[in-house]
Each structure stands twice: as structure tokens, then as C-alpha cells.
Amino acid sequence: MSNLEVFEVKNVLFMILIGLVLYPIAAFGAEPDAEEIARRTQEIYEKTTSFKADFQQISSISGIRHRDRRGSGTMVIRKPGLLRWDYTSPSKQVLVSDGEMFSLYFSAENQMIVTPAREYLKEDITYNFFSGNGNVLRDFKVDSVPEHMKKDGSYTIQLTPRKTHAQVETLYVWVDKDTFWVNRLQILDHLGSTTDLLFSNMAVNESFPKDFFKFTPPEGTEIIRQ
Numbered sequence: 001m002s003n004l005e006v007f008e009v010k011n012v013l014f015m016i017l018i019g020l021v022l023y024p025i026a027a028f029g030a031e032p033d034a035e036e037i038a039r040r041t042q043e044i045y046e047k048t049t050s051f052k053a054d055f056q057q058i059s060s061i062s063g064i065r066h067r068d069r070r071g072s073g074t075m076v077i078r079k080p081g082l083l084r085w086d087y088t089s090p091s092k093q094v095l096v097s098d099g100e101m102f103s104l105y106f107s108a109e110n111q112m113i114v115t116p117a118r119e120y121l122k123e124d125i126t127y128n129f130f131s132g133n134g135n136v137l138r139d140f141k142v143d144s145v146p147e148h149m150k151k152d153g154s155y156t157i158q159l160t161p162r163k164t165h166a167q168v169e170t171l172y173v174w175v176d177k178d179t180f181w182v183n184r185l186q187i188l189d190h191l192g193s194t195t196d197l198l199f200s201n202m203a204v205n206e207s208f209p210k211d212f213f214k215f216t217p218p219e220g221t222e223i224i225r226q
Contacts, residue, residue: 034144034157037175038136044180050078050206053199055085060194075126075199081117082213083127096215097121105217112217115226123166126185126197138162145172153177154184 032040045051057071073087081099086092092107102117121127128134136142140159150156151174159171167189174184181202187195217223 031155034142035137037155037157037180038140038142038159041173041175041180041182042136048079048204050076050208051202051204052076052206052208053202055200056198058196060196076208076212077127078208078213081121082208082210083121083124084213084215094215096213097127098210098213103215105215105221109222110218110220111222111224112215113224113226140171 052074054074055072059069059071061067061069070090071087071093072089073085073093075083075085077083081097083095083097085095087094092105094103094105096103096105097117097120100117101114102120103112103114105112136159140161143158143160145156145158149172153176154174155177156172156174159173161168161171168187169190170188172184172186172188173182175182181199181204183199183202185195185197185199187197189195
């Protein structure tokens, strides 16, 4: 073997060694840490233009046993500022934002509440997550979770708002290990109540016309403007 060949072999071995030192996760197949999971999830949603999923929701009110409230339906978010949640159970509800106004329609009460969208979207955790509008590492303290909270096929992290949030004390996030799409959110408020959102049949970057994010309630609906 010539001196040049020996030098090349040594150079390759040196580069491999450096790679093992600098990138132990890739080399040994270990899971990324919590901050890396948050960063990669952020990158995914910054690149999406829309997100669609079916959802199941379970809300548990602190201090009230056996009073879980359940709902389900579909949700769509499109940048910038457009969202729609259609609840099909336990009763028809529509939450929709056209970027200017936010409307909440409740069929059981025959009412629709209309309010400016800007402040709602600013505080809406799910919108900011799926639109990539916020910055996870800037806005939250990121931690790992206990083993019992993990599930097969997903990474799980805990997020705590760095600034006091009106509705959220702690947020747990499950993301798919292959796609880094969020498949579950669990939101804990300051009173100890929880809202669990599970997502399925997810799709990104589908086309939705702007009219999809408008809702006209049935005739006779009481409109409450705030």
C-alpha cells in the first residue's frame, strides 16, 4: 500500500471517528432528545400550507368525577389565519375563522358567537402548533416525559409556556416518529382540567378554497357579537 493510500485510509477512519463523537444519535440509533423533537416538529409545520385531520376530543373537568365530555369531527387549518373545526358529536358545532372574524356555532343552543379573529388566533395553541406560526423552543420550556406517557410509534415531549398563558399550564405532545406530524395533544389548564385531542387520517398541503372557512348558520340562529 502506498503512502498516499495509507493517508487516505487514515483520513476516512478519522472522519468516521469524528462522526461517532459528534453524532452519537445517528450512529447508535438512539432517540432524539426533547428539544430536537420540538425543533423537527416546528420545521415540518413551518413548511406546510394546510393541515387536515379527523379528531376525537376528551375533556375532563377538575374536581368532577365521571363527567368526561367527548366530541369528534374534522379540523382543517390553512395559512394564514384560516381554520375550521366541524364537530359531528355530541352535537353539531362549527368553529371557523376566515382570518378576520372567528365564529362559533352551536346547533343545540341555536346560537352563533362572532368575535375578531386576531386575539383568538394569537392564543389558540392548536392553531399556532399546526400552522407553525409560533416558535416552540422560544415560546415553551421543552422537557422529556415519564416512560408511562410514551407510546409505540411516537415521540412524546412536555411543553410549559415560558410566559403565563390564560388557558394552558402544560402541554403534552405526541408526534409520529416517521413524519413528525402531531397525532395527539393533551392540554392541562391552571385548574387541573385536561383536554385530550387525538388526530387520525391526517393530510397536509391539500387545497381548500377560502369560502370553506366561512359559515352561514341556519335561518333564525341568534347571532351574538363580541
